[in-house]
Amino acid sequence: MAETHAETALIFQPKPARPAPAAASGPVAWMRRNLFSDVPNALMTLLGGYILFVVVGAVLDWAVFGAVWSAESRRECLDAVGRAGACWPGVAEWLPNMIYGLYPKELVWRVNLGFLTLLLWIAPLFMPRVVSKVNIGVSAVLLFPFLASYWFHGGEMGLLWRVFVAAGIWGFVWVWATALSEQFAGRPIGQTLLAALGAEDAADADQRRILRIAAALLYVAALALTLAWRLEEVGTRLWGGLFLTLVISGIGITFSLPAGILLALGRRSDMPVISMLSTAFIELFRSVPLITILFMFNTMMPLFMPEGTDVNQLLRAIVAVCFFAAAYMAEVIRGGLQAIPRGQYEAASSLGLGYWRSTQLIVMPQALRIMIPAIVGNFIGLFKDTTLVSIIGLFDLMSMARAVGEDTKWLGLFIEPFFVVAMIYFVFCFAMSSYSIGLEKKLAQGRDRG
Amino acid sequence: MAFARQDDDARRGGFRPGALLSDEKTRSITFQALTLAAVVALFWWLVDNTLANMAARSMSAGFDFLPVTAGFGIGFTLIEFREGDSYWRVFQVGVLNTLLVAVVSILFATVLGLIVGLARLSGNWIVATLARAYVEFLRNTPLLLQIIAWFFGVFNLLPRPRDSVEFGAFALNNRGFYMPSPVPEPAFDAVLAVFVVALGGAIALQVWAKRRREATGRLFPAVRVGLALVVLPPLAAHLALGQPLGWNIPALKGFNYDGGVSVPPAFCALIVALSVYTSCFIAEIVRSGVQSVSRGQREAAGALNLPNDWTMRLIILPQALRVIIPPLISQYLNVTKNSSLAIAIGFPDLVSVWMNTSLNQSGRAIPIVAMTMAFYCTVSLFVSLVMNVYNRSVQLKER
Incomplete structure (x- = not known):
C-alpha cells in the first residue's frame, strides 16, 4: 500500500498555468470595465459621449469661438454674429458694477482693503505652528465686522461705534502678534512680550499686570488712531454687486451659528417656557419662504420701530436673513445634538460638570463635528438665497446682472451676464462644498484611528 | 450643620432670596419667568409702536377689506376671476396658482431626479460623470438665477405665434405653451x-x-x-x-392661438427651473438611499437565488425607501416654498398677487402678511403630520 502511494505521489504533473488576463490595469482595461462591459453599456457610453460632445461643443462655440470680444454696443454684436455667439464686451463694461455695485469708483480700494484685511485675519489659520486657531477664528467672527463696517461705510463715527472699531484694530494687531510669536518663537505672545521686556522672572501677579497694561495701552493707541481716522461716507444705497452679496451672506452666516446653537439648546431644554418659545420661533421661520420673511420685514419693520426711526433697507434685509438662517441652523444643530449618545451627558455630569461646561466641553464639539457637512450645506444654501434680496430692491450681484440687459447700449443682453454670475456662484459654492468634504475626511481619519 | 438647616428651611417652604439662583428647581422657574417677561415686554413694545405708527398713518389692521373689490386683473387663473372681484377671491386665486406650480413641479422633479440619481449610480463612467456634472452645476447656482435665466434666456426668446414651434397638437411660442x-x-x-x-x-x-x-x-x-x-x-x-x-385643439387664428388650454411663458419657466433645480437634490437623495442598503443584503438575496428584479423590488427598495422618503418629502415642501420666487418673473402666485399687489393696493400689511404666513405654515404643518404618520409606519419594528 505504502509503495503504490509513494509511486503515484512522486509523479507530479503541474497543470498548465492559465493565460494572463488581457489587461487588469491600464487605460484599456479601465475602458473595458467602465465603458464597454456589455452591449447596453457600450450603447450608453456612445450616447453619453455624444451628449457630452454636443453640449461642450455648443458651449465652447457660443462662449469662445463664436463670441464677440470687442464691440461698442449690442447692435454691433448682433450684426457681427447674431445670437450664435456671446457678446462679452457688455459684461466687461459692467463687470465693475457687478462686483462693487454703485460704490464710487475712486473709493473702491476701501472694499478691496476690507476683504484683504479679512484674508490677512484668517491667514494665520493656515500656519502650521500656530496653536490659538480657535481664538483667531472667533476674533475674525466677532471683531472683524466692526473694522469692516467702517472701511465700507465711513462717515462720522459715534462714540459707541468708535469703541467697537478700536476693538477691531486691537484684534487685528493681536492676531498677527500671536501668529508671529507662535509660528517663529513657538510660545504665546504673552511670554514673548514678557521676555522682550525682561520680566520673565517676575511674580505671576506682576506678569499678569504687565500683560493687562500692554493690552490696555494697545487699545488706547487704537482708540487714538480712530480719532485721526476720517473716511468719506458711502451710504448703503450705493452698495451692490458681489460686494453686497458677500456682506449680507457673511453677516447671515456669522450670526446663524451662535444663534442656531442657542435656539437648538433652547428647543431641547427641560424648561417648558424656553423650549416652547424656541420651537415656535424655529417652526415659524422654517415653514414660510424666505421671500415672505423679506417682504414682511421690509413692510413691517418701519411699523415695529418707534415713530420717526428710519430703518435702513439693507438692515431690514439683513435682519430677515439672519432670523431665517438662525432657524435653519438650529435644526441642523439639533440633529447633531440628538446623535450624541446619552452616556456622554451622563459621563460629563458624573465628572461634576454643570450644564454649560458639559455643553461647551463635551457635547457641542462632538455635535458640531458630526454636522459639518450639513452646516456647510446650510451656508451654501444661505449664500445662494441672498439673491432674493434683489426682489425687494437691493442691488446685489443678481440684480446687477439683470441691469446689464436693461442698459440702452446693451439692451436685451441677459444670457451672458447670467452665465458669468452663475460661474461666480458656482466657484464659491463648489469651493465651500469641496472644503467641507475635505474637512470631513480629515476628521474621520482622526476618529477612525482612535 | 449649616447644610442640614438649609434643607430644613427648604422643606418647610421657608423663602430665601438666594435660592432663586442657587437651587436647581427654583432657578429654572426664575429663568423661565425672566425669559417670559422679556419676550412679553418685547412684544408689548412692538405692538405699542405698531399701533402708534398705524394711527399716525391712519392704517387699519382689520380683515374687513376682504369683500372689497380688488380692482386689478390677474393674468393666469384656475378659477374664474374678473377685475371687479374681491380681495378674498384674489387670495384664492393666489393659493391655487401656488399649489398648481408646486404639484406640477414636484411630479417632473421626481421623475427627473429618479433618472439622474440612477444615472449617478451607473457603472458606466461617462453616464455617472455626466449625471454628477449636472447635479454639481445646477445645485451650486441660485434658483432665482435659474428661474430668471430660463425666463429671459429661453421662453422670452421663442418665436412669435406665427412661427411657433409645433409638435402635434401642442404649440410653443413667446405667448406661452398651448395644449389641447x-x-x-x-x-x-x-x-x-x-x-x-x-x-x-x-x-x-x-x-x-x-x-x-x-x-x-x-x-x-x-x-x-x-x-x-x-x-x-x-x-x-x-x-x-x-x-x-x-x-x-389650439389653432392659429389671427395673431394668436385660440382654443385648448394655455399657460404663460412665466409658468413654463418656473416649472422647468423648479423641476430641474429640485431634481438635483432628489437625485442625491435617491443615490444615498440606494447606497445606504448594505452590500450583504444584495448578496443574501443572491444566495437565496432571487431573480434580479425581485431583489430590487423586495429587498433593496423597501429598505432604501425608508431612507429616501423623509428627505424627499422635505424637498417637496421646499418646492412649495420656492414657488414663491414666481414673483421675480411676474407669475401670479400667492406672494405675487397677495403679498405684493394686494398689499400695495390696500395697505393692510398686517392681515395680508398674517394670511400669507398662515397658508405656508398650514401646508408645512400638514406635511409634517403626514410625515410623522409615515415614519411611525416604516420604523424598524424591534422586539
Whole structure:
C-alpha cells in the first residue's frame, strides 16, 4: 500500500498555468470595465459621449469661438454674429458694477482693503505652528465686522461705534502678534512680550499686570488712531454687486451659528417656557419662504420701530436673513445634538460638570463635528438665497446682472451676464462644498484611528 | 450643620432670596419667568409702536377689506376671476396658482431626479460623470438665477405665434405653451362610471390576492391583472359609445392661438427651473438611499437565488425607501416654498398677487402678511403630520 502511494505521489504533473488576463490595469482595461462591459453599456457610453460632445461643443462655440470680444454696443454684436455667439464686451463694461455695485469708483480700494484685511485675519489659520486657531477664528467672527463696517461705510463715527472699531484694530494687531510669536518663537505672545521686556522672572501677579497694561495701552493707541481716522461716507444705497452679496451672506452666516446653537439648546431644554418659545420661533421661520420673511420685514419693520426711526433697507434685509438662517441652523444643530449618545451627558455630569461646561466641553464639539457637512450645506444654501434680496430692491450681484440687459447700449443682453454670475456662484459654492468634504475626511481619519 | 438647616428651611417652604439662583428647581422657574417677561415686554413694545405708527398713518389692521373689490386683473387663473372681484377671491386665486406650480413641479422633479440619481449610480463612467456634472452645476447656482435665466434666456426668446414651434397638437411660442383640452360629451359619464367600477374591482383584487398569499403562499399576478382591469373595460366602453370625448385643439387664428388650454411663458419657466433645480437634490437623495442598503443584503438575496428584479423590488427598495422618503418629502415642501420666487418673473402666485399687489393696493400689511404666513405654515404643518404618520409606519419594528 505504502509503495503504490509513494509511486503515484512522486509523479507530479503541474497543470498548465492559465493565460494572463488581457489587461487588469491600464487605460484599456479601465475602458473595458467602465465603458464597454456589455452591449447596453457600450450603447450608453456612445450616447453619453455624444451628449457630452454636443453640449461642450455648443458651449465652447457660443462662449469662445463664436463670441464677440470687442464691440461698442449690442447692435454691433448682433450684426457681427447674431445670437450664435456671446457678446462679452457688455459684461466687461459692467463687470465693475457687478462686483462693487454703485460704490464710487475712486473709493473702491476701501472694499478691496476690507476683504484683504479679512484674508490677512484668517491667514494665520493656515500656519502650521500656530496653536490659538480657535481664538483667531472667533476674533475674525466677532471683531472683524466692526473694522469692516467702517472701511465700507465711513462717515462720522459715534462714540459707541468708535469703541467697537478700536476693538477691531486691537484684534487685528493681536492676531498677527500671536501668529508671529507662535509660528517663529513657538510660545504665546504673552511670554514673548514678557521676555522682550525682561520680566520673565517676575511674580505671576506682576506678569499678569504687565500683560493687562500692554493690552490696555494697545487699545488706547487704537482708540487714538480712530480719532485721526476720517473716511468719506458711502451710504448703503450705493452698495451692490458681489460686494453686497458677500456682506449680507457673511453677516447671515456669522450670526446663524451662535444663534442656531442657542435656539437648538433652547428647543431641547427641560424648561417648558424656553423650549416652547424656541420651537415656535424655529417652526415659524422654517415653514414660510424666505421671500415672505423679506417682504414682511421690509413692510413691517418701519411699523415695529418707534415713530420717526428710519430703518435702513439693507438692515431690514439683513435682519430677515439672519432670523431665517438662525432657524435653519438650529435644526441642523439639533440633529447633531440628538446623535450624541446619552452616556456622554451622563459621563460629563458624573465628572461634576454643570450644564454649560458639559455643553461647551463635551457635547457641542462632538455635535458640531458630526454636522459639518450639513452646516456647510446650510451656508451654501444661505449664500445662494441672498439673491432674493434683489426682489425687494437691493442691488446685489443678481440684480446687477439683470441691469446689464436693461442698459440702452446693451439692451436685451441677459444670457451672458447670467452665465458669468452663475460661474461666480458656482466657484464659491463648489469651493465651500469641496472644503467641507475635505474637512470631513480629515476628521474621520482622526476618529477612525482612535 | 449649616447644610442640614438649609434643607430644613427648604422643606418647610421657608423663602430665601438666594435660592432663586442657587437651587436647581427654583432657578429654572426664575429663568423661565425672566425669559417670559422679556419676550412679553418685547412684544408689548412692538405692538405699542405698531399701533402708534398705524394711527399716525391712519392704517387699519382689520380683515374687513376682504369683500372689497380688488380692482386689478390677474393674468393666469384656475378659477374664474374678473377685475371687479374681491380681495378674498384674489387670495384664492393666489393659493391655487401656488399649489398648481408646486404639484406640477414636484411630479417632473421626481421623475427627473429618479433618472439622474440612477444615472449617478451607473457603472458606466461617462453616464455617472455626466449625471454628477449636472447635479454639481445646477445645485451650486441660485434658483432665482435659474428661474430668471430660463425666463429671459429661453421662453422670452421663442418665436412669435406665427412661427411657433409645433409638435402635434401642442404649440410653443413667446405667448406661452398651448395644449389641447378634453371636451366630454354627455355619454362620457358612462365611461367614467365604468372606470370607477373597474378601479374598485382592481383594488378589491389586490386585497384578495394579498390575503390569499398570506394564507396559502400562492402568488397571483394581481398587479398585471389589476392594470388590465382598470384600462381595458373603460377603453371598450369608450369605443362602444362612439368615442364621446372630443379634443379642443389650439389653432392659429389671427395673431394668436385660440382654443385648448394655455399657460404663460412665466409658468413654463418656473416649472422647468423648479423641476430641474429640485431634481438635483432628489437625485442625491435617491443615490444615498440606494447606497445606504448594505452590500450583504444584495448578496443574501443572491444566495437565496432571487431573480434580479425581485431583489430590487423586495429587498433593496423597501429598505432604501425608508431612507429616501423623509428627505424627499422635505424637498417637496421646499418646492412649495420656492414657488414663491414666481414673483421675480411676474407669475401670479400667492406672494405675487397677495403679498405684493394686494398689499400695495390696500395697505393692510398686517392681515395680508398674517394670511400669507398662515397658508405656508398650514401646508408645512400638514406635511409634517403626514410625515410623522409615515415614519411611525416604516420604523424598524424591534422586539
